[in-house]
Amino acid sequence: MVRLARYYKVYPLSIIKGSMQYVWDSGGNRYIDANTGHGVAFMGHSNPEIINAVKAQLDKITTVPLNMGNEARDEFVSEFSKIIPHGFDTVFLQNTGTEAVETAIKIGKKVTRRKTIVAFTNSFHGRTMGSLSVTWNENYRKAFQPLYPHVRFGTFNNVNEVDKLIDDDVCCVIVEPVQGEGGLNTATVNFLKALREAASRVNALLIFDEIQCGFGRTGEAWAFQHYGVEPDLFTAGKAIAGGLPIGLVVAKGEFGDVFSPGEHGSTFAGNPVVMAAAAAATRVFTRVNVPSIVKETGSLLAKRLSELNSRLVIRVKGMGLMIGVELRTRAEPYVEALMRHGILALTAGVNVVRFLPPYMISGDDVEAIVNALNEVLKTQ
Known part of the structure; x- marks a missing residue:
C-alpha cells in the first residue's frame, strides 16, 4: 500500500465537509475554522x-x-x-x-x-x-x-x-x-x-x-x-x-x-x-465589500483577545483578520487544545497562536474563539 509523505505534523482529525466559517470532522463535530488552510478559505468553505x-x-x-x-x-x-x-x-x-x-x-x-x-x-x-x-x-x-x-x-x-x-x-x-x-x-x-x-x-x-x-x-x-x-x-x-x-x-x-x-x-x-x-x-x-467587514470584525476580535487576563499572554499582534496572540511559551500545545474546544487555529513562529478566520465570522464566533482560548490558557 502506498502511503502519503508527510510534510507537517498530522493532527488526529479528519475534516470531511465545510460551509463558510465552519467545518465538520468525521465524527460530526463542528469547528470554527480560524486556520482556513493557512488562510486559503478566507472567502468561506464551499461558498455557493x-x-x-x-x-x-x-x-x-x-x-x-x-x-x-x-x-x-x-x-x-x-x-x-x-x-x-x-x-x-x-x-x-x-x-x-x-x-x-x-x-x-x-x-x-x-x-x-x-x-x-x-x-x-x-x-x-x-x-x-x-x-x-x-x-x-x-x-x-x-x-x-x-x-x-x-x-x-x-x-x-x-x-x-x-x-x-x-x-x-x-x-x-x-x-x-x-x-x-x-x-x-x-x-x-x-x-x-x-x-x-x-x-x-x-x-x-x-x-x-x-x-x-x-x-x-x-x-x-x-x-x-x-x-x-x-x-x-x-x-x-x-x-x-x-x-x-x-x-x-x-x-x-x-x-x-x-x-x-x-x-x-x-x-x-x-x-x-x-x-x-x-x-x-x-x-x-x-x-x-469584504475589507469593510474585515475592519469591523477584525477590530472586535483584536479587542476581545486583548482583554484576556492571562499571565501567559504578552500581546495581541496583527491586522484585520490576521491576528496573533503572542505567548510566553510555545504556542503549539494551545493550538492542539483549541481543537478540543471546537476552534481550528495555527501557530506563527514558536510562540504565537495565529487566527486566520474567513471574512464572514460572526460576533458569536469571535466570542467562542476568545472563550476557548481563555479556557485553554487556564488549563494547559
Whole structure:
C-alpha cells in the first residue's frame, strides 16, 4: 500500500465537509475554522457563488494553456482589475504562492541584471529553492544548503540600516507588509517608506509579498494600502480562488513584457476552473465589500483577545483578520487544545497562536474563539 509523505505534523482529525466559517470532522463535530488552510478559505468553505461558478466551468472545459485564449481567464482579469490600484496593469498567473515569489525574483533579476536580493528577519516567502533562499527561518533552510548565495538579510522594521542594505548590487527587495509565518509582525510606515526610497535610489525593484496578507485579509484590498507606499510589484495568492490553487504577481506597466517567449511558463497557470473560481471570489469580494467587514470584525476580535487576563499572554499582534496572540511559551500545545474546544487555529513562529478566520465570522464566533482560548490558557 502506498502511503502519503508527510510534510507537517498530522493532527488526529479528519475534516470531511465545510460551509463558510465552519467545518465538520468525521465524527460530526463542528469547528470554527480560524486556520482556513493557512488562510486559503478566507472567502468561506464551499461558498455557493464560487462553487456554482466552478460547476459551470467543469461542464465547459477544464484546461487551456496560456498560449491560447479562454473566456474564464478573461472574466477573471476583468473582475480582478476592479480591485487593483491604478498603475498596476499586468498579472503573471501561477499556481502557488512560492511560484509567485520565484516569478517576482526572476522579474527583478531580468530587469536589473543584478544578483543580490534583500530580505528580512522572520520573513517567510515559500519553500522552493529561490523563495526558500529569502525565507529567514533556519529550520526551513538548513537541510537544503547551499541555497541562492546572494541574499542579504536585514532586520525587519529597522529603518536605520536600510541605506546600508540596499546598494547598486541589489536587484530586488522583498518584504511582507504583515509577516504571517514569522509571527504576525506588522511593518511600520517609516520602514516601508525607507525601503521605497532606497530601492528607487538604486533602481532596484521593491516587491511586497501579499500572499497571506492580501485580498482583504487586513481590512484593505492590499495590505500596502494601509501605508501609502507602493511597490513595483506584489505577489498574491491563497484566498483569491476560493480554495483552489493560485498564485500571481501584479506588476506596474513597465514590467509587463519582461519575459521573452520560453523564459518563463507554467503548465497549469490560468486553468479555466481556477479562473472561474477566482472571478467568482472577486465578485463576492467587491459586492459585499469584504475589507469593510474585515475592519469591523477584525477590530472586535483584536479587542476581545486583548482583554484576556492571562499571565501567559504578552500581546495581541496583527491586522484585520490576521491576528496573533503572542505567548510566553510555545504556542503549539494551545493550538492542539483549541481543537478540543471546537476552534481550528495555527501557530506563527514558536510562540504565537495565529487566527486566520474567513471574512464572514460572526460576533458569536469571535466570542467562542476568545472563550476557548481563555479556557485553554487556564488549563494547559
